[in-house]
Amino acid sequence: MSRSLKTGDLVLCKVGSFPPWPAVVYPQSLLRSDVYRKKKPNCIAVCFFNDPTYYWEQPNRLSRLDPHTIDEYLTRNNGHSSQSDLNEAYQRASDYTGLQDFIVERFKEEGREEDLEQAIGFAEIKSGEDPTLGKSKKDPGKRKVSGARADSESSSMSSSNKNFVSNGSLNSKKINPENLETDLSDDRVKLGKGNSKRTHKRNHASQKSIEKTNEKRTKLDRSRRVEISLLFRRRIQKNLVQRDEPPVDAEIEESHNMLNKIKQNLGNEPPFFDSEALRESKLHKLFKVIVNDSNLEQFHPVCKSALIQWKDIITELKSERLKDEQQDA
Incomplete structure (x- = not known):
């Protein structure tokens, strides 16, 4: 099932000694250049909730994150302050309204509003696309204009x-x-x-x-x-x-x-x-x-x-x- 992941899907991603962390499958075409340069073979990009970082991971190492799992975690860890950052990440995953809103907010946080406008104009950011698709040849030009x-x-x-x-x-x-x-x-x-x-x-x-x-x-x-x-x-x-x-x-x-x-x-x-x-x-x-x-x-x-x-x-x-x-x- 993990191999059929699409952009905008919610997943859990395990990095090093950190617990599995809520993340969004992110379209490569909208990644920052410094992140895209670190692209790994057979990997897709995810962007974490309540964390400014991105990560390249093989699809079969990611677990789908559904509403039931989110609610179960929040109920079980309600009031626990030992992992407040992770709790907040799950809360943001619970409030997730879609890829469009998530990406717009991320670009604002990174101060890249002009990049987003240059990349997509007034077009809608669609979810459900192939996350293995890289930047098109036109993208570098757009980035340079930006x-x-x-x-x-x-x-x-x-x-x-x-x-x-x-x-x-x-x-x-x-x-x-x-x-x-x-x-x-x-x-x-x-x-x-x-x-x-x-x-x-x-x-x-x-x-x-x-x-x-x-x-x-x-x-x-x-x-x-x-x-x-x-x-x-x-x-x-x-x-x-x-x-x-x-x-x-x-x-x-x-x-x-x-x-x-x-x-x-x-x-x-x-x-x-x-x-x-x-x-x-x-x-x-x-x-x-x-x-x-x-x-x-x-x-x-x-x-x-x-x-x-x-x-x-x-x-x-x-x-x-x-x-x-x-x-x-």
């Missing part, structure tokens, strides 16, 4: 000096990862001193006016954090994940510099990478992808350190997502 878009996006972010919006006009300060410490320091000075210079010059200014100014600058500060976090995610993702060839030395060096810059600002109070910054940028999800890629082992320590530092925020964002899903159900 990559070019990513290059253009990243380039335009720096060359056109993307600015922060304040009071309906453009702020003249550039968003640049290299200036992260300066940006953060400058914002703190502004936020801490408020409008002190103007206050000294205009002793007649009201306290209410000062509070409004500080409030606007607080919003500016938050916007700055989000924009810088997004820029970090885009560049690191382009350098290390969203590519058809291994990164060159310059890209590796740039990625190390950006990751070290992030690490230097992990312990700031208030946190630079707060819930809003991570919610919008999904930096933590990118870091999970990097940590699960053995080819990027040199970047694991910094990424793991950040994930540990952000664990409370990640838990908060996860709770928000589950709450939204329950409301939509």
Whole structure:
């Protein structure tokens, strides 16, 4: 029966010493290039629930996962916290609505929305297809177009000096990862001193006016954090994940510099990478992808350190997502 598996089918996949884990049989045509390059003979790709990784496995080593098995597991392990990640994976398998929704959500988590749009346009992602079918010859071209878009996006972010919006006009300060410490320091000075210079010059200014100014600058500060976090995610993702060839030395060096810059600002109070910054940028999800890629082992320590530092925020964002899903159900 396992040999007749189709894309979109739910299965249990056993990897090493881990228990069998719920996964979805994934179409090879929509795999990331770095995952597709690791394709093994006579294997099909599966994507795990509650885990950012993919795995190549022989079909006869996979077990079908039906609703009865899922319900039985959830009933038996209800309230057991020793395997919370696995329990959550089964819960997501229980909530599985189809391959289309699963893939769209996965592409969003990986920050590859443009790739999906480039690959399928407005077409529906159909399940029930042959999982052994690889990428067509047109796919690499599509990936390169998407990559070019990513290059253009990243380039335009720096060359056109993307600015922060304040009071309906453009702020003249550039968003640049290299200036992260300066940006953060400058914002703190502004936020801490408020409008002190103007206050000294205009002793007649009201306290209410000062509070409004500080409030606007607080919003500016938050916007700055989000924009810088997004820029970090885009560049690191382009350098290390969203590519058809291994990164060159310059890209590796740039990625190390950006990751070290992030690490230097992990312990700031208030946190630079707060819930809003991570919610919008999904930096933590990118870091999970990097940590699960053995080819990027040199970047694991910094990424793991950040994930540990952000664990409370990640838990908060996860709770928000589950709450939204329950409301939509």
